Every structure is written in structure tokens, then in C-alpha cells.
Amino acid sequence: MVADFNVAKSPKDIAFYASLLAAAFPICQMMTIMYWSRLSDRIGRRPVLMIGLLGYLVSFLMFGICRSFYWALFARCINGLLAGNVAVIKSVFAEISDDTNRPRMMALLPLMWNLGSVGGAAIGGIFADPTHQYPRIFGHMEIFRVFPYLLPCLIGCSITVFGLVMGIFKMEETLVREPASRTMDIRMSPTSPSSSTSTLATESTQLLTEPVQPKQRSMRELLTPTVVRVMATNVVMGLGVAMSDQAYPIFAASDLSDGGLGFAARGIGFSLAVSGVAVMYLQLVAYPKLERKYGALDCYQRGQRMLIPVYLAIPFLSLLTSRLEESIDANTHVSTLPSWMSHALGEYTLWLLLVLLLLARSTGTVLAFTSINLLTVNLAPSKSELGFMNGTQQLAMTTTRIAGPIMAGVIWTWSIKHSFPYPFNSHMVWVLCAALTALSLRMSHKIPESVNTFAAGNNKRDTADDV
Numbered sequence: 001m002v003a004d005f006n007v008a009k010s011p012k013d014i015a016f017y018a019s020l021l022a023a024a025f026p027i028c029q030m031m032t033i034m035y036w037s038r039l040s041d042r043i044g045r046r047p048v049l050m051i052g053l054l055g056y057l058v059s060f061l062m063f064g065i066c067r068s069f070y071w072a073l074f075a076r077c078i079n080g081l082l083a084g085n086v087a088v089i090k091s092v093f094a095e096i097s098d099d100t101n102r103p104r105m106m107a108l109l110p111l112m113w114n115l116g117s118v119g120g121a122a123i124g125g126i127f128a129d130p131t132h133q134y135p136r137i138f139g140h141m142e143i144f145r146v147f148p149y150l151l152p153c154l155i156g157c158s159i160t161v162f163g164l165v166m167g168i169f170k171m172e173e174t175l176v177r178e179p180a181s182r183t184m185d186i187r188m189s190p191t192s193p194s195s196s197t198s199t200l201a202t203e204s205t206q207l208l209t210e211p212v213q214p215k216q217r218s219m220r221e222l223l224t225p226t227v228v229r230v231m232a233t234n235v236v237m238g239l240g241v242a243m244s245d246q247a248y249p250i251f252a253a254s255d256l257s258d259g260g261l262g263f264a265a266r267g268i269g270f271s272l273a274v275s276g277v278a279v280m281y282l283q284l285v286a287y288p289k290l291e292r293k294y295g296a297l298d299c300y301q302r303g304q305r306m307l308i309p310v311y312l313a314i315p316f317l318s319l320l321t322s323r324l325e326e327s328i329d330a331n332t333h334v335s336t337l338p339s340w341m342s343h344a345l346g347e348y349t350l351w352l353l354l355v356l357l358l359l360a361r362s363t364g365t366v367l368a369f370t371s372i373n374l375l376t377v378n379l380a381p382s383k384s385e386l387g388f389m390n391g392t393q394q395l396a397m398t399t400t401r402i403a404g405p406i407m408a409g410v411i412w413t414w415s416i417k418h419s420f421p422y423p424f425n426s427h428m429v430w431v432l433c434a435a436l437t438a439l440s441l442r443m444s445h446k447i448p449e450s451v452n453t454f455a456a457g458n459n460k461r462d463t464a465d466d467v
Contacts (some may be wrong), residue, residue: 021069036084
């Protein structure tokens, strides 16, 4: 798409402009996420979600009809500015669940994100430029010739319209205001002087209740030391995961001489698909059981302990592949096995180890991210502050999604251009991911066990004012 805009002076500059287009959304989202989160605490979750879906609808259409890079960049910025749904939906899930099903509900969020990411990428690749991909069906439609990327955006719009209609007609507001009781003395005047001796001047007190919107706590009150610790470890851990997410495709596609695996696009996609299938089972089945047994904080720490050795081990697959190829080439004439069988055994060994490491990485990531989502929800002192807590976490995660890919790309490029020894060679980005995760793990040990309890569910406010 960026190549079609003719904004890049050379093919080597396309990646730069593509990264600008990708970064526009999280940068703009970071600017407004706290506003939408706090607004949902005041006016409710439902209207903010509907505004977000409407913003998606408009920005998708704008993106589909763009004819220049800067128009596409503007559409992405609009999309990010109106994307308050991510943090708000976490608050909705927390409010419609209880202690028996909250872990399973929170595990659905990253699952839906993964399915949307995979499905969105597939729709974009399959339906982009339909007049050339499917000339028999769309060749006569001039609109798709003029706007080659409109069709996948229209499909995205149809999904958004479905969500908007369901939200308008089916979704109920989940932010329930707790009624505050106000006591009033009602004194009944006698109807006549003669009745004064037989009627009490003051009747029994009548209690009237009416819903009163609770006063929101200030940011200083909400950012307690425990909240700061949880958010800090979230940022450090998230930065390591964001760097590894960007580093793996680069590592897999790079040549063996540069410390990579030399995979083609198909091999990279297949390896990611294997780990994606495992994520569904982990989030829907395994995680709720683990959380009930060990607690969210312990699951968070277990996930990080799993990620550290995985990060350190992944780059050694390149060295293993090089050694296997050298060994096979050296023993071709003396081995009793045919050369094709030796190569097959070497390739199967590589894929077996790679799949095991990617499965372990997926397990650690699911444990860490699902747990930190649950811990963030548990930190809210009342349901009226859920939006603030989830918005703060989403702000932190958006920051890591901007910085992580940039850092991974810069570090990888620098490390393969220089002939430094371990760990400053091609292992450097992975060693840094492990170091960040180890730091996050150490920081998490200062978090109290009380974060395993949903604070808003136990919150008891004084709702009566004696008059």
C-alpha cells in the first residue's frame, strides 16, 4: 500500500513510511486513552463504546478511499484518537463478572485481540486490490479500481456496524451507581386544633433514597504505591514482550550468517500459527484453572520465569542450524543415510525445538498478560474507578507498543553490522528482552498478595448521611 502511494524515494524507504503509518494509531491512542477512560467512569461505559465504534467506522471508510500517504496517515490518527474502547471494554468485563468467572472473562480479551489481528490481516491480504486479484468478479467495478483498498475496509466497516447495532439495541449499561441513602424528617401538621391532643406532632421518620453519583477520587488518591508498582512492572514486562514480538519475524527471516534462521514468509507464518493455536487453549481452559489454584500474582510471576530462558534460548537456534548443516555436509560421503534424509532430520530437529520454544513463549505471554489485566482490575477501589485503572494500564501498554518495535529494529540492525562477541552480537535484542523480564519479575515481588482480591467487590462505602 505504501509503495502505491509513491511517497518513498527508494524501496529501502518503504519500511520507514510503513512504520510511521503503523505507529500513528498507538501514538494518537496514547493521547486520548485516559480521557475516554475517565469519561466512561462519569457517563457510563455504553456511550463511550458506541462513540469508539462510530469512530472506527468513519476512520475505516477514510482509510479505504485514501489516495495519498498523508490522507492514510490522517485516517490512522483519527482511528487512534477515537479508540477508547480497549480500556473501557476491560471495565465492562470486570463489571459483568464475579469472583467465580472473572479470570475466564479477562482471558477472553487477549483471545479476541489475537483473533481480530489474525482475521484482520487475512482480510486485508485476501481482499486488497480485488480488480487484479479477482478480475472475473471485481474487474468491471470501477470503484475498486480507483480505490484498491476499499473492499477490505468495507468488510471491516460491516463488522463494526454489526457491533454498533448490537450495542445500541442489546447492550445494557454496566456502570451501576450505588444508591446513597438520605434521611429526612417529615413533620405532619395537625389538620385542626382539636386533633392536636390526639395526634402526635411528629410522625415517624421516613427514609427516602435516591441515586447519587459518587465523587471520583483524584489521580493522587488512586495512584497508591501498589498501583505504581503494578503499572511499573507492567511497563517493563510489556516492553520486553513488544521487543520480542518485533524481533522474532526479523530473526526468522534473516540469513544464517546474520544470526537468523533464513525462513521464507510461509515458514514464519506457519511458526506463528502453531503458537496461535496454543494461545486459544491456554486462555480459555488452562489459565482459569491456574489462577484459581495459584492466584493472579503468582501466575504473573510464573509466566515471566518461563519467558526468561525462552528469550535466551531462541537465538541459539541459528547456531544450531548452522552446525547441523555443516555436520550434514561434512558427513555426506561417509554417512550411511541418504543426503536428503540427513537434511530432513536436521530440519525436523530445528522445527521441533522451535515449536517447543514458541509454545513456551506463548504460555509465558498468556500467563503474564492475562494476569496483569486481572491485577489491574483488582486494584480499582470501586467500580466507578475501573475506567481510570484500565486506562492507565492501556496507556502503559501503548507506550511499550510504540517503543518496543523501534528499539528491537535498531538494536538488531546495529548488532548484525558489528562483529562484537556475545551478548552484543545477534543475541543482543533477546538478551535485553530477558533482562527486562527479569527486572519486571524482581519488581513484582514487592507487590502485596492483596492484589489477588477484587477490591471493588469488597468496597463498602458509607451511603447514609444522618440528618
